[in-house]
Amino acid sequence: MNRNNRRIIAFLLVLLLLAGTVAPAMAAESNEVHIQTAQDLVALSRNCSLDGWSVGKTVYLDADIDLSGSEFEPIPIFGGTFDGQGHTITGFSLTGSGNERGFFRYVQEGAVIQDLTVEGTVAPTDLKDSIGGLVGVNSGKLLHCAFQGNIRAGTNAGGVAGYNKASGQLINCSYSGTLLGEHYVGGIVGRNEGSIIRCQNAGDVNITEVTTTVAIHEVNLSTIRSTENAPACTDIGGIAGASSGILQSCTNNGDVGYEHVGHNVGGGGIAGRQTGWLDSCVNTGTVKGRKDVGGICGQMEPRLTLLFDADDLDDLWNELDTLQLLMDQAISHAQGASDNISAKMTGITDSADQVKDAASDLSDAMAGWADENIETVNDVSARISWTMDRMEPILDTLDAALERLQESTGLMVDALDEMDTLGDLCQDALDDLRLALE
Numbered sequence: 001m002n003r004n005n006r007r008i009i010a011f012l013l014v015l016l017l018l019a020g021t022v023a024p025a026m027a028a029e030s031n032e033v034h035i036q037t038a039q040d041l042v043a044l045s046r047n048c049s050l051d052g053w054s055v056g057k058t059v060y061l062d063a064d065i066d067l068s069g070s071e072f073e074p075i076p077i078f079g080g081t082f083d084g085q086g087h088t089i090t091g092f093s094l095t096g097s098g099n100e101r102g103f104f105r106y107v108q109e110g111a112v113i114q115d116l117t118v119e120g121t122v123a124p125t126d127l128k129d130s131i132g133g134l135v136g137v138n139s140g141k142l143l144h145c146a147f148q149g150n151i152r153a154g155t156n157a158g159g160v161a162g163y164n165k166a167s168g169q170l171i172n173c174s175y176s177g178t179l180l181g182e183h184y185v186g187g188i189v190g191r192n193e194g195s196i197i198r199c200q201n202a203g204d205v206n207i208t209e210v211t212t213t214v215a216i217h218e219v220n221l222s223t224i225r226s227t228e229n230a231p232a233c234t235d236i237g238g239i240a241g242a243s244s245g246i247l248q249s250c251t252n253n254g255d256v257g258y259e260h261v262g263h264n265v266g267g268g269g270i271a272g273r274q275t276g277w278l279d280s281c282v283n284t285g286t287v288k289g290r291k292d293v294g295g296i297c298g299q300m301e302p303r304l305t306l307l308f309d310a311d312d313l314d315d316l317w318n319e320l321d322t323l324q325l326l327m328d329q330a331i332s333h334a335q336g337a338s339d340n341i342s343a344k345m346t347g348i349t350d351s352a353d354q355v356k357d358a359a360s361d362l363s364d365a366m367a368g369w370a371d372e373n374i375e376t377v378n379d380v381s382a383r384i385s386w387t388m389d390r391m392e393p394i395l396d397t398l399d400a401a402l403e404r405l406q407e408s409t410g411l412m413v414d415a416l417d418e419m420d421t422l423g424d425l426c427q428d429a430l431d432d433l434r435l436a437l438e
Helices: 003-028 038-047 221-225 310-372 374-437
Strands: 032-035 058-061 075-078 081-083 088-094 104-107 112-122 135-138 141-152 155-158 161-164 169-171 174-176 178-180 183-186 189-192 195-197 234-237 240-243 246-248 271-274 277-279 297-300
Touching (some): 032 038, 038 075, 240 246
Parallel strands (some): 075 104, 104 135, 112 141, 135 161, 141 178, 189 240, 271 297
Antiparallel strands (some): 155 161, 183 189, 183 240, 234 240, 234 271
């Protein structure tokens, strides 16, 4: 083998080695991750232990996956997009001790979880606050997601998310199963500071007695006064245990609360305690408790205040003055149009009278002339008769047009009268509004 051939072979080997190293590097830089097996989910969870690893990435669940017997641990923190593509993950089991946990522990602001269903059991021990079937603490957006299974937790216990922060959104999400918690317990979210929209709960929430123990050294004045530190159960709701955010168009079909148990709030079909915005929500489930129990809210504390400063009032008065001016102009224009129509009708009537007078004079003149020129008159009369026969339809049409014009004028006059009445009503409304504002 000569030297040139050896050089060519060496060059080809270098290219192969470079291809082998570049391909994995390119794959690692891809912003798409496809999940097809339980092992893929295990690897995803490990990668997401780094805060920024998932940011900008889209994870696709390409198949239904059973986690039974796998080493899967809850995904620590997620900041990208997780597209379940309508698939279901079964066999999820969360046990042991630890707060802020669910299938995802933390969902960051800007992250999206969509079209995902998870089935399993959530039953942590010891530390068990901010626990949800799908998310422990949510600051992102959950769309068309569902959790199915039994959950037992402590404070901030939710069927979908334990704690939904101010930037968090849950839209068209659902829960079914049995949920037991101690404080701030909701079929969708335990504690809500964000938005819950068109979500539905079919699970039962705290329908059996829940007891907790407090060590004697932990009892103090704040413990006695705080409902959060009460033994059990406080702020229990079909959708949210406690909400200072938005609850919009949600439905609860599950039973809420245990009879004779529950203090401030024993239970609410939608929210145990509501201090935010609640609109168009429906409850069909049975609600039980000892105190502050309601079909929609156990306890509601609206805090909406309307404040008007001097500038706002000045702007309002200016707008009212503008409205008054526009109304005056409209009435003036309408009156002017009525006067023009009346003038035109008078002119048409005068012209018709002049035509009749001229016709009468012509008839008299022709009668005198006819006595002197009978033959000519007969010929002219025949021609006039022939002409009149053809003029008759035209005259009938003119008469009909005049009648219609008169009818239209009457209708317009009536409309103007009604507009005057409307103007009076608007003026009265403006006067009432001014009095109310004063």
